[in-house]
Amino acid sequence: MDLDDTKLLSDYRSGDTEALGELVEKYRRPLFGFILRFSEGREDADEVFQEVWVRAIKHMNHYREKSLISWLFRIAHNLMIDRIRQRKPALSFDTPSADSDYSLADQLASLQLGPDGEAGNRELGLRIEAAARNLPTEQREVFWLRMQADLSFKEIAKIQKCSINTALARMQYAVSKLRNELSTEYRDLQEARQ
Amino acid sequence: MKTQKLEQWLLLEQSGELSSRQAKKLARVLSTSSEARKLRDELKLVCGAVRPIDEELSPWTVTKIASRLRQEERAYPLTLRAIKPLLAGIACLMVMVSLLNFHEQSTSQSPIIASAATAGVDVWSDPFDEELSNLGNLIASLSDHPFDPMEM
Numbered sequence: 092m093d094l095d096d097t098k099l100l101s102d103y104r105s106g107d108t109e110a111l112g113e114l115v116e117k118y119r120r121p122l123f124g125f126i127l128r129f130s131e132g133r134e135d136a137d138e139v140f141q142e143v144w145v146r147a148i149k150h151m152n153h154y155r156e157k158s159l160i161s162w163l164f165r166i167a168h169n170l171m172i173d174r175i176r177q178r179k180p181a182l183s184f185d186t187p188s189a190d191s192d193y194s195l196a197d198q199l200a201s202l203q204l205g206p207d208g209e210a211g212n213r214e215l216g217l218r219i220e221a222a223a224r225n226l227p228t229e230q231r232e233v234f235w236l237r238m239q240a241d242l243s244f245k246e247i248a249k250i251q252k253c254s255i256n257t258a259l260a261r262m263q264y265a266v267s268k269l270r271n272e273l274s275t276e277y278r279d280l281q282e283a284r285q
Numbered sequence: 286m287k288t289q290k291l292e293q294w295l296l297l298e299q300s301g302e303l304s305s306r307q308a309k310k311l312a313r314v315l316s317t318s319s320e321a322r323k324l325r326d327e328l329k330l331v332c333g334a335v336r337p338i339d340e341e342l343s344p345w346t347v348t349k350i351a352s353r354l355r356q357e358e359r360a361y362p363l364t365l366r367a368i369k370p371l372l373a374g375i376a377c378l379m380v381m382v383s384l385l386n387f388h389e390q391s392t393s394q395s396p397i398i399a400s401a402a403t404a405g406v407d408v409w410s411d412p413f414d415e416e417l418s419n420l421g422n423l424i425a426s427l428s429d430h431p432f433d434p435m436e437m
Contacts, residue, residue, distance in 0.1 A: 112347040124338035137343055144350045149357055216334040238335045243300045259293045266292075266331060 096159045100151070114159075115144060121240035122163055128223075128235045129171045131178075139174070143167045164240065164250045168232065175228055215276055222272045223265070230265040233258055286314050288324070295325050299332065 096117075102110035123140050130136035143166045147159075223231055229251065236247045248258040286294075294311050297303040303311065314321050 108347070108351045111351055115342070115347050115350065119342055120337065120339050123340060123342060127338050127340060133340070137346060140342070141346060141350050141353065145353050145357065148354055213334075213336070215330070216336050219331060219335055237296075237300065238332065239337045241337075243302050244297065245302065256293075259296055262296055263289070263292050266296075266328065269331060270327060 093159060100148075103148075111148075118160055118163060121160065121242075122167065124239045125164070125235055126167055126171070128239060129175070129232075139167070139170055142170060146170075158246070160240075160242070161246050161249055164236065164242065164246075168250050171232075172228070215273070218273055218276060219269055222269050225272075226265050226268060230261045230268070233261040234265040237262060286310075286321075288320075291321055291324060292328075295328050299328070 096114065099110045099114045099117075103114070122143065123136065126139045126143070127133070127136040130139060143163055146166050147163055223234055226234065232251065233247055236242045236250065237244070242250070244255050244258045244262070248255045251258060251261075291311075291314065294303060294307060298308065298311060315325065
């Protein structure tokens with residue numbers, strides 16, 4: 092484990108709550124962002140985020156990973172899988188999602204790419220996010236672990252308990268599906284850039 | 286190089302997991318193939334377009350985590366680490382007590398065994414011998430011949 096993490100954890104165990112705050116803040120962006128991608132809103136994400144930290148610290152005796160971030164994402168992965176299983180059938184392309192009255196198809200159609208490169212890029216980002224919601228869970232998870240949390244494929248493979256090749260293949264499928272779904276936008280944006 | 290392998294190497298290049306030998310080979314492929322360059326540009330476009338979420342936590346998140354951890358600790362004051370040596374101690378104590386009990390029982394029985402040994406009485410075979418000699422006497426009184434149990 093990172094020396095800073097070890098120190099912060101031991102400080103927290105000695106009663107320093109601020110040390111816990113520092114630790115939580117250190118991994119906030121990748122972890123909370125990732126959880127948000129799989130949650131049904133901010134409140135839900137906040138609840139999962141808290142649960143991840145409580146479980147991580149409570150079961151620190153069983154901690155065998157080299158990095159704390161992998162351990163946190165492993166717990167988050169297990170929690171998300173449980174929650175996804177408990178939820179209703181996955182979002183279909185044509186049915187409205189839980190957090191929106193519009194179907195994914197509507198959301199994609201409403202995001203028209205503009206001629207401006209930067210704005211177009213931002214819109215493409217939003218369209219990718221919307222299209223990514225339609226990916227199978229494992230592929231979506233690899234995609235966001237790579238894109239949101241910036242984890243290596245080695246770390247992703249550990250989290251998903253699979254080989255690096257499987258993690259890579261899942262990412263390939265995800266990227267290729269997104270590329271197919273957004274082929275027109277891709278072309279438009281590339282032409283606008285040239 | 287096959288497209289699938291090329292895609293995998295491009296992904297590994299992005300995550301910084303490509304070995305130097307593979308990186309050199311990839312550079313050679315990219316310099317010669319326009320398809321490979323197009324594939325890399327597309328991948329860059331996807332990665333560049335996606336913005337990681339950078340949302341702030343609610344101001345009470347850390348407090349809530351800390352209070353939940355305190356509650357858990359209060360609910361389970363003895364962790365497994367504390368229970369394990371305690372259980373081992375209890376087991377050792379039980380073994381010692383049973384050993385002492387066994388020793389006491391064996392020393393309390395020993396005077397009987399010692400007195401029996403000095404009197405030369407075989408506690409177990411004595412009733413049998415007595416009955417055997419009674420039977421011998423009965424047979425002898427019924428018949429004229431003296432009875433020798435060894436002949437049986």
